[in-house]
Amino acid sequence: MVQSTEEGMQSFEELVRHYSHSCLWWLGPWCPIMRLFHPEAIKPVLQASVAVAPKDPLFYGFLKPWLGEGLLLSNGQRWGWHWRMLTLAFHFDILKPYVKIFNQSTDIMHAKWRRLVLSGSPSLDICEQMGLMTLDSLQKCIFSHHSDGQEKPSNYILELLNLVVRRHQQLLHHLDCIYYLMADGQRFQQVCSIVHCFTADVVQQRRLTLGHVGREAWLQAKQGKTMDFIDVLLLAKDQDGQELSDEDIMAEADTFMFGGHDTTASGLSWVLYNLVCLPEYQQQCREEIQELVKDKALEELEWEDLSQMPFTTMCIKESLRLHPPIIAVSRRCTEDIQLSNGCVIPKGACR
Structure with missing residues (x-):
């Protein structure tokens, strides 16, 4: 198994150089695990229907106790229904106010860096x-939750991710009957419970409030304010008037916390690394960037500025091409694929 280390990545790069098209491993x-590297090799699998090449339950199954049946782990009709229900959450009018939140979080990070510089600290861990x-x-x-997490970190999400990676690398831990007797398995259950309790409490309290004041009064109160991800999912209905259940909303909230946290941090870290080089x-x-903010009272980018930075956008996209946060997807074929x-x-x- 390839280890999640610098040496592991180097050995994987060597494997791709040697087998530029594909290779076969046995678990x-x-x-049998067929590793496809070249775009032309991957193309037939990605173009196959979900029924022919569904998500591999071994690769993704370890995440299910944590993430439930959200977009990442669901298949077929359930996946399609959830995707349609979540489309509203990515409307520009919903996303625009989030830029202010990103600025606030970045300001906190920059203030920490300035304090480290003034204290004489020689280095810091950019990824962390x-x-x-x-x-x-x-x-x-997602939750409208304002914590002091950057100053006093308690990163249960990263801990869960590290536990899943470690389990994937130890074959005996693939068996539930063994894994949940081990210290890692017990800790995984404990941290899952902490994360689920937090998400459930937010969703249930918000639904009670929505039921008490009514949909129209809720929307009226939210005018001019930022609607978080939970708000959008609670208000979502399909063409038949069906809503997402509390379990559905919890699964999507936990999925987006997992999917948007470490991947975004990795992508940003590689952008900074490549720009330093x-x-x-x-x-x-x-x-x-300086040209965009030079006449502003606050040196902050706004939504409209994002389309006015073509060179920076090209650098970000090239960095993502060279160092993608997600380096593999896994499918299990239900039919032969040529x-x-x-x-x-x-x-x-x-x-």
């Missing part, structure tokens, strides 16, 4: 700092 004597900032932003955007591009980005080179992924194989 024990019973489970970015993770705390993105977690702070998500708590505000290319100081001339770093300077161009700086000048582009690749472009004539090889066949047999039914039941993972990729």
Whole structure:
């Protein structure tokens, strides 16, 4: 198993250089795993229907006790219904006020950095700092929860993620009957309970308030204010008037906390790393941003500014291309799939 370390990443890069198209691994004597690297090799699998290439329950199953049946782990009709219900949450009118929240969380992070500089600290862990900032932003955007998390971190989300990664790397821990007897398995259950209790409390209290004041009064009270993710999901209805249940909303909230926290922190950290390696591009980005904020009372970017920074956007996209936060997806074939080179992924194989 490839370890989640610098050495593990280097060995994986060497594997891709040697097998530029694909290679076959065995997870024990019973489970073949086809690793596809080249875009032309991956294309037939990604173009296959959900029925033919559904999400692999082994790869994603360890997340289910934590994330439930949200967008990441659901399939078929359930996934389609949830996607339609969540579309409203990504409307520009909902997202625009979040820029102010991002600015506030970033200001907190910058203030910490300035204090470290004044104290003579020689270095800091950018990934850790970015993770705390993105977690702070998500708590505000999803729950309207304003904590002191960047100053006094208690990162249960990252702990759960590390526990899942460790479980994936230890074959005996793939078995529930063994894993939940181990210290890691027991801690995983404890932290899941903490996270679920927090999410359930927010959702249930918010639904009680909505039921008490009524939908129209609720919307009236929210005019001119930021609607968080929980608000949007509580108000969502399909064409038949069906609403998301508390369990559905909890699953989506936990999924977006997981999916938007570490990935965003990783992407931002790599952007900064790449700009440090290319100081001339770093300077161009700086000048582009300075030009946008030079006549503002507060040196903060607003929603309308995001489309006015083409060079910075190109640098961000190139960094994401070079160092994507998500480096793999996993599917389990229910039918044989033929690749472009004539090889066949047999039914039941993972990729």
